[in-house]
Amino acid sequence: MNWNYPFGTTEFVFSLLFVGAYAAFFVRTIRVARRLKTTTRSLIIKLFIRTIAFVLLLISLLGPSFGEAERDLQSQGKDIYLLVDLSKSMDANDVSPTRLEKVKFEINHFLDAMANNRIGLIVFSNEAYTQSPLTYDRAAMNLYVQSLQTDLLPGSGTNLCSSLELAYLKVSQDEAAADKSKIMVLFTDAEKKADCSASLFNNFRRFGIRLFVIGVGTPEGSFIRTQNSVLKDEDGESVISKLQEDVIKNLVQQTQGQGYRIDNKQNELSSVIHDINSIEGQVIDRRRVTVASNKYYYFLIIALGLLVLDLLITVRTFRL
Structure with a gap:
């Protein structure tokens, strides 16, 4: 006893x-x-x-x-790439304190809920870059997330296709991920339409890559704060950044993915976590224990x- x-x-x-x-x-x-x-x-x-x-x-x-008594325990893992929009519009404050700061806060919760999965980080504006490869190291990932700023990358546009292409390239060339569930979680305000090639969307459907698009912001939008005032266009008019829901819906439809929202009144990150957990992952550890x-x-x-x-x-x- x-x-x-x-x-x-x-x-x-x-x-x-x-x-x-x-x-x-x-x-x-x-x-x-x-x-x-x-x-x-x-x-x-x-x-x-x-x-x-x-x-x-x-x-x-x-x-x-x-x-x-003896019981069989097994741990399942997935490969997840986080795609984070670092365009200047992510500094808009229609989501408090700003869209990007809200994304960084929610990603920390996401990382805590995905302890058994390899997670990578891709950032993009006009071009996409790999901030962190797929890793189990949560401490390193948290440091990468906290360092994200809209001035981290050159340019200030929103090229959704560049991030999707880079993420697809990473998972398709990773031999260790051949049998794993491939998941991409995209955080963006989708200010620019995703004019991606048909082959990219076809590859997403063909290889079963699951895309979760999280729209950050509101359709009403807000001004983009700078150090001294608000951002203005070439004509001297104040720029109002708005969440483009049609762009997100089109992207979800083309990739057979799923769309979600994060703003001050609505936060569907828990739904994202639930839906990802419902996806069957690869068994990464199996053992028989005495209970x-x-x-x-x-x-x-x-x-x-x-x-x-x-x-x-x-x-x-x-x-x-």
Whole structure:
């Protein structure tokens, strides 16, 4: 028999106090009975029941485990590329504090929920670059995510196709990912239409690459704050950046992917995590382990039964 919880100082002190108090009660009762010249034979019944109940309660408190059984445990993993838009429009604050800062915050939650998966990071504006290859190293990934800024890359446009092409190239050339589920999670405000080649979309469908597009922002949009004022166009007009829902819908349709939203009122990241978890991954670890279950309730039930019996049995300590 194994014990899940050690017999510590707290248990020892309370047990000692209980035994001492009950011993004092028992001795006092015997002394009074002798003075009155009566028998204490019936008191032994109560002592016997309560002692057994106390021992059983103590055993259940320690969490006895026995009856070990073997179980098969397996861990499944997927390859996931995060594609993050670093165009200047991601500095818009229609999502607090800004679209990009909100994305970085949500990615941290995403990483925590995907501990068994390899995750890579691709950033893009006019061109796409690999910020981190597929890795299990969460600490390194968190550092990469926190370093993301809209001025990290040259240019300020939004080229969705460049990020998709680079991600496809990475997963198609990775021999270690040949049998794994291939997933891409795209964070963007989709300000520019994705005029990708038909072959790229066909490859997504052909090789079963799952694309999850997360639109960040609102259709109403907002100004893009700079250090001193707001961003203006060539005509001196303030630029208003808006989430282009039609672009996202078209991209989802072409790749047979799924679309989601993140803004101040709606956050569907939990749905993304749920949908990704529902995808079957490759078994990356399988082992047979011995499991010992906590059987405290057997002892607890018997102890409670004895206590109920103790209440039901009426004995006279003194017979006058």
